[in-house]
Amino acid sequence: MKLDILAIGAHPDDVELGCGATLAKEISNGKKVGIIDLTRGELGTRGTAESRDKEAEVATKIIGLAMRKNMKFGDGFFVNDKQHQMEIIKMIRKFKPEIVLCNAIEDRHIDHVKGSDLVSDACFLSGLLKVETKYEDEEKWQELWRPKHVYHYIQWKNLEPDFVVDVSGFMDKKMQAVLAYKTQFYDANSKEPETPISSKNFTNSIEYRARDLGRLVGVEHGEGFTVERYVTVDSLFSIK
Secondary structure, X not given: OOOOEEEEEOOOOHHHHHXXXXXXXXXXXXXXXXXXXXXXXXXXXXXXXXXXXXXXXXXXXXXXXXXXXXXXXXXXXXXXXXXXHHHHHHHHHHHXXXXXXXXXXXXOOHHHHHHHHHHHHHHHHOXXXXXXXXXXXXXXXXXXXXXXXXXXXXXXXOOOOOEEEXXXXXXXXXXXXXXXXXXXXXXOOOOOOOOOOOOHHXXXXXXXXXXXXXXXXXXXXXXXXXXXXXXXXXXXXXXX
């Protein structure tokens, strides 16, 4: 299966939080979109790896993804080394995405930065002829593939975006997908310990961040991204 967009996150819910509305919009435009979660979020204070698995299944259906896969790397302890890079390269070559979206380049959680670097490096290495891979038990060597674009969504920290996607009309679907992870976010009746993302303030911040970015670019809601290289436009009139 070839994908138009492959979004990768260190934990289940990273992608939904960072760019869920953008993915929902692109799917509505007929694009094939998939998500890869690097870990099962097993070190999360609330819920379990098993509950996160089930929540991810629900979120997948809400967004309308073509595929979703969990790499089952060690939550908190995966590293950006050859072993992990090779596993991501296999995924990039299997799904051949035109665009890869990955974790924030700077953030509070150490896995987000590690995930950002790991996926970015793997995208580059995936285009090298002498990096040889086979997917699972397939006999043939995989064809090399390098995504045309690698963008980073924004997470906990309010990073300055390099561009903003107009996601007006898709925030409801994003919030439904985010709140599918019911063990992780605000629940007045929950007996679980509080975490930085379990407060009502955090849940509200998802909406008001999107509204603020939208305000800055003249639309209702926006999601911001940072780039690794300059974005090219056809003409001055291509810029909204």
